[in-house]
Amino acid sequence: MKLLRLGSPGAETPVVLDGNGTAFDLSGLTADIDGAFLSSDGIDRTRAALDEGTLPVVETAGLRVGAPVARPGKLVCIGLNYRDHAKETGAAVPLRPVVFMKDPTTVVGPYDRVLIPRGSVKTDWEVELAVVIGRTARYLADPAEAADHIAGYTISNDVSEREFQLEYSAQWDLGKSCETFNPMGPWLVPADEVDDVQALGLRLAVNGEVRQDGNTKNMIFDGAYLVWYLSQYMVLNPGDVINTGTPAGVALGLPDTPFLHDGDAVELSIDGLGTQRQTFINA
Structure with missing residues (x-):
């Protein structure tokens, strides 16, 4: 389903x-x-x-696909959650999750166009497993309890402007919260229908050329741990979304790889969770 x-x-x-x-x-x-x-x-x-058998069939041809969750109250992101990504960016492997917030109004559909911000020269891609909260989570006892608070999983492209993120401020927000910077979807798959969420392949290609090819088994902090950890510092409400980090292969970590430009096409997928495709255009 x-x-x-x-x-x-x-x-x-x-x-x-x-x-x-x-x-x-x-x-x-x-x-x-x-x-x-x-x-x-x-x-x-x-x-x-x-x-x-009480639901009416709907014809989907020609209809736009929106983000699978409407109006997330919070969009919480985890940075440097794959060892290979930390290594490629020159960062130390974190001992605790690196947490930042992203404006939830950045969420758009999985096939919507993404706007390259005015003045941007370093717009980057990040395929990520997204955890969707199904029950209010506060001060959870352990990651095992946290698993019961996860409604399901989907895909996020945590688009980032690296100059805004890393050179303009001590915070990451400026490079993370630009308009349309979080395509999500296409589907929300219920948690109990994903056999092993920590063994999913993640892939991303730019103009048909593979840039990222990772697996959630290589996450430093898994999804349930992140829900438990975050619940110690904030209340997670139903419909909130956690972007759990990206594997290696972003432009920031590839010195000879160009950042995104007007007209570039990005396609990303996660096993069992579907595929996204966006065209990037100048704002």
Whole structure:
């Protein structure tokens, strides 16, 4: 089962794909796929409705795919969470998760165009596993408990402007929160339908040339640990999203590789979670 949202920005329809790829309209069950849906057993209610055969089939051809979660309240990001990525950027392997926040309004659909900011010369890519929170998490006891608070998983492209991020401020926010800088989707896959979330291949190509080819087994801090850790410092609410870090292969770590320019096409995928594709254009 895969949850997605189809339609123009701000007017998406909630949809579920069954195991055969048939799309069903969830509008009679929920207004949207958001925190309220996730916290009210929306995934289980969707499964029950699929089993009962009560959902209307929807035609998806020609419809825009939106981000699979509407209006995340928080978009929390983890930096340097793969040893090979830390090494390529010249950073030490962190002893504790490196945490920063990204403006949640950066979230766009997986095939939407991404804007290269005015004045940018170092717009970069980052394929990442995104964890979606399903239950309020505060002061969790351990990572085992944290697993019960994860609704599911999707893909984020944590687009970054490296000059803004690393040269303009001691904070990373300026290079992370530019408009359209977090394509997400195409689907939200329920946590219990991902066999081993810490053994998923991640890939990204620019104009057809592979740049990143990693695996979540190489994360320093896994998804459940990150939910537990963050819950010690902030309340995670249903619908919040955690970007869990990127493997090696970003332009920042490849001296002879150009950053993104107007017209460049980026395609990224994670095993079982689908594929994104964006064209980058000048703002």
